[in-house]
Amino acid sequence: MPTPPVPPRVHRPTDRTRAHAEGISDWQLRHREVVRTSRDTYLLRAHAGELRGRLDAVLLGAPSSAVVSHLSAAALWGFEVPLVPDDGRVHLTVPRRGRVRSRADRVVHCSRVPTPEVRQLGGVTVTSPSRTWLDLAAVVPPPALLAVTDQMLARRFPEDEFPVVLGRAVGRRGVVTARRVLPWADPLAGSPMESVLRWLLLQAGLPRPVLQHVVRDAGGRFLGRVDLAWPEQRVAVDFDGEVHRDRRVFVDDLRRQNGLVLAGWTVLRFTSADVLGRPEAVARVTRGALVPT
Missing domain, CATH: 3.40.960.10 (VSR Endonuclease)
Incomplete structure (x- = not known):
């Protein structure tokens, strides 16, 4: 009778230090159902395709000042961003450059995120919808930004709030694109x-x-x-x-x-x-x- 496979000891995102503290060996971290998403971050293979699983893994080693932003924030808010393939990486914004660097599992942006532009969503610190929109304006093509703007209006994001957001962001990257797109937005877009x-x-x-x-x-x-x-x-x-x-x-x-x-x-x-x-x-x-x- 064949020996049944040994189940993985890893049940939630972890790093080597935490794993060792829980009695999980390096050999057990190499289980076929466990994947290493970066140098020292591990999670179940079944969760590697889920944003929340990848997000929890990345946040293990991220500074407390890190805010989930850009495409990851858009996904958490439920906005679909067309034309931009999901490469599986989590987007974070940190206030200043330091030892925090982009890796295979994360994209690190350096920018100040004021307290009014931060929200708590499902226990995760994430940029507000308006800040997410402005961040996306700097990294996605105009038609993709139009799609997100349409979705925001469909969810009753105040139309008159967009000019206010742009007024506070004069000189920032993406503002020109956002101003170009905004007049064409329409909450009736079907997809x-x-x-x-x-x-x-x-x-x-x-x-x-x-x-x-x-x-x-x-x-x-x-x-x-x-x-x-x-x-x-x-x-x-x-x-x-x-x-x-x-x-x-x-x-x-x-x-x-x-x-x-x-x-x-x-x-x-x-x-x-x-x-x-x-x-x-x-x-x-x-x-x-x-x-x-």
Whole structure:
């Protein structure tokens, strides 16, 4: 009868000093279910793919002044940041340069974070939503920042608070990008990639669309809701994400599209392959629908 595998002794993030104090040997730290995320930080492999697990591991050796920030703070607040792949590293902001350095498991930013810009979230010290937004403005492309801004407005972040945040941050990196993006933000955006698509069209010089426009026929019967619309030209643009691959959703999309076309609408549908791989074509096709030759 085969010998059952030895279970790991590590059950929560730890370092070598803490492990030894708990009677865990170096040999046990090399268990196949335990991963070393940096020079002296260990956690269960099953938790290595979770932000909170990686976060707890990184904070073990971080100074007490460290604040979770940037992309990690955005994730904790529940903001999706498109176009920026998650490389698994935790972002921290510390007040001054010292022995704290970026490593394989963390990105260290050096900046002062005033007390009003700090929050406690699930027992973790994290930058406030407004400070997180400003930090992101310095490290993500404009369409990604627009997506985050749309999400903040959708969660009722005060629209008039954004200019106040920018006014306090004059001269900081990212402020120019934030000022450029802010006028185009809209709480009705249906998804982060829809925000990216909207930015693409706006930057191509197309008129500002109406978001989540409801289309009705001459008798007032509901025909459908479209992501982006130019009602006067009867042009609609939809972004089809992963959910649209579901058979039921796909069938509903086709039926809705048929109804819109019969009512005189031009319906354009784009996927991430179009938005990311063929942006010029997306803009050209949409412009052609708005200004037919």
